[in-house]
Amino acid sequence: MQGLSTNKFGEADLKTDDRCFELIEKAGNQMLEDAGLDSEYISSPGGKCRMFFGTLMADADYYSRYSKAKSEGREEHCLCDMNEYACYAAKLFGVKGAVDVCSVACASGTTAVGMALQFIGAGLCDAVVVGGADPLTPLSAYGFNVLRAMSGDVCSPYDESRDGINIGECGAFFRVEELEHAKARGAHIYCEIVGFASGNDAYHITGPEPEGNEAVKTISRSLDSAGISADKLDYINGHGTGTEKNDSMEKKAADMIFAGMASMPYMSSTKALIGHCMGSSRAVELASVIISINSGRPIKMPNLEKPIDGSDMFMPRENLHINYAMSNSFAFGGSSASPIVKRYEGEQR
Numbered sequence: 001m002q003g004l005s006t007n008k009f010g011e012a013d014l015k016t017d018d019r020c021f022e023l024i025e026k027a028g029n030q031m032l033e034d035a036g037l038d039s040e041y042i043s044s045p046g047g048k049c050r051m052f053f054g055t056l057m058a059d060a061d062y063y064s065r066y067s068k069a070k071s072e073g074r075e076e077h078c079l080c081d082m083n084e085y086a087c088y089a090a091k092l093f094g095v096k097g098a099v100d101v102c103s104v105a106c107a108s109g110t111t112a113v114g115m116a117l118q119f120i121g122a123g124l125c126d127a128v129v130v131g132g133a134d135p136l137t138p139l140s141a142y143g144f145n146v147l148r149a150m151s152g153d154v155c156s157p158y159d160e161s162r163d164g165i166n167i168g169e170c171g172a173f174f175r176v177e178e179l180e181h182a183k184a185r186g187a188h189i190y191c192e193i194v195g196f197a198s199g200n201d202a203y204h205i206t207g208p209e210p211e212g213n214e215a216v217k218t219i220s221r222s223l224d225s226a227g228i229s230a231d232k233l234d235y236i237n238g239h240g241t242g243t244e245k246n247d248s249m250e251k252k253a254a255d256m257i258f259a260g261m262a263s264m265p266y267m268s269s270t271k272a273l274i275g276h277c278m279g280s281s282r283a284v285e286l287a288s289v290i291i292s293i294n295s296g297r298p299i300k301m302p303n304l305e306k307p308i309d310g311s312d313m314f315m316p317r318e319n320l321h322i323n324y325a326m327s328n329s330f331a332f333g334g335s336s337a338s339p340i341v342k343r344y345e346g347e348q349r
Contacts, residue, residue, distance in 0.1 A: 019135040020055075023171030024089045027133065031173040032093065035187065039094025048125050050097040052115045053086035054108030054132035056279025057140055085133065089173075093129050106239070106276070107198070107329035108132060109172070109283030110337035114196035116176045117339070126181040131173030132280035140167055140278055147206060149243055155276075156303040157240035157269035158247050158314045165241050168275030172283040188348055190290050194324075195226025195340035206332050207245050212253030215330055219257055222338040228324060230257050233265045233340075235298050235325040237289045240269020241276055246330060251308045264313035266320060272301035286327045286339070293322045293343050 032038060042049055069075065082101050090099045102112040109132040116130040144150050144165060151164035175187075182189055199221070201214035208215070223230055238250050258264045270285040277284055292298040300316045307314040322343060329337045 023133040027171030035175045043094035047097040050128045051090045051095040051099045052112035052130040054102040054112035057134045104335040105331035107331040107335040107337040108279030110329040117193045127177040132283045133171035134278040134280040136169035155242040157242045160306040162242045166275035168277045170277040170284040189344045191341045194342045195222045197221035198337040201334040208249045212249045215253035218336040226340040234322040236267040237327045239330045266317045268299045
């Protein structure tokens with residue numbers, strides 16, 4: 001994998017004032033610059049280069065306009081269309097192949113990455129652009145407030161005193177290539193995606209299956225697809241929303257996965273720093289995992305004071321050598337997804 005970007009915005013001329021388009025353009029231009037590519041190069045293989053786009057709230061303005069019109073007694077016909085944003089991104093990057101939109105709640109960005117791995121692994125394409133964007137919207141803020149899932153303070157994942165989420169926004173995109181394809185063009189390779197699995201607990205529309213059984217199944221299938229055992233994992237970037245139910249379920253799943261091991265891998269949540277960025281959250285969180293692999297400095301949770309059950313797996317670790325890392329999603333509707341990435345040990349050109 002190479003062509004890493006986050007939503008640290010640079011200068012760019014925007015073609016629209018829609019916030020989601022802005023996130024796509026700013027993060028997308030960073031990806032192109034970092035990968036040393038332009039849209040003409042990406043266009044050159046035609047349909048052999050696809051795009052996988054993960055989002056949840058991209059078209060939230062449509063809902064807001066419809067609701068406002070209804071409250072004022074006006075007719076408003078709003079077609080919600082996430083494809084509009086994905087196709088905008090594809091045009092920006094020069095993607096000529098199929099454009100796939102993944103919208104499985106907060107596992108959207110992770111699922112998009114998994115689809116990229118599966119298509120490249122099957123030989124259906126040599127390279128893809130994958131990522132997503134989600135703006136900060138009143139709809140998400142009101143929705144989580146109604147669910148009483150919002151923190152009254154700062155989000156504190158995996159802490160005994162956790163009381164809910166903070167909401168953020170992000171855009172993040174990656175250029176994912178078949179390894180020999182990337183090496184042939186002299187790309188800087190950040191890591192290898194070596195495993196992926198997804199699932200659904202079919203339990204509740206907003207609450208996870210409390211014992212973590214489905215999470216264990218998804219993680220186990222991902223480990224199997226990567227061809228490694230659980231003791232090979234050095235770092236886990238958890239879903240870690242800071243809600244009582246999610247964090248408790250993740251801790252139970254971790255206890256089952258690593259039962260009998262002398263020590264557990266370090267586990268933390270990027271949401272402690274940037275909040276919950278909805279469907280695209282796992283795209284930017286995967287970026288944080290890749291940065292952690294390359295820097296040896298995984299995400300710390302600054303508000304962690306009393307870890308769940310006193311577990312030391314959440315305690316900060318300095319200068320951690322990470323060979324394998326997992327990035328987990330456990331979303332509304334029961335969707336789960338877990339990619340595994342590996343440090344790239346080959347030579348860089």
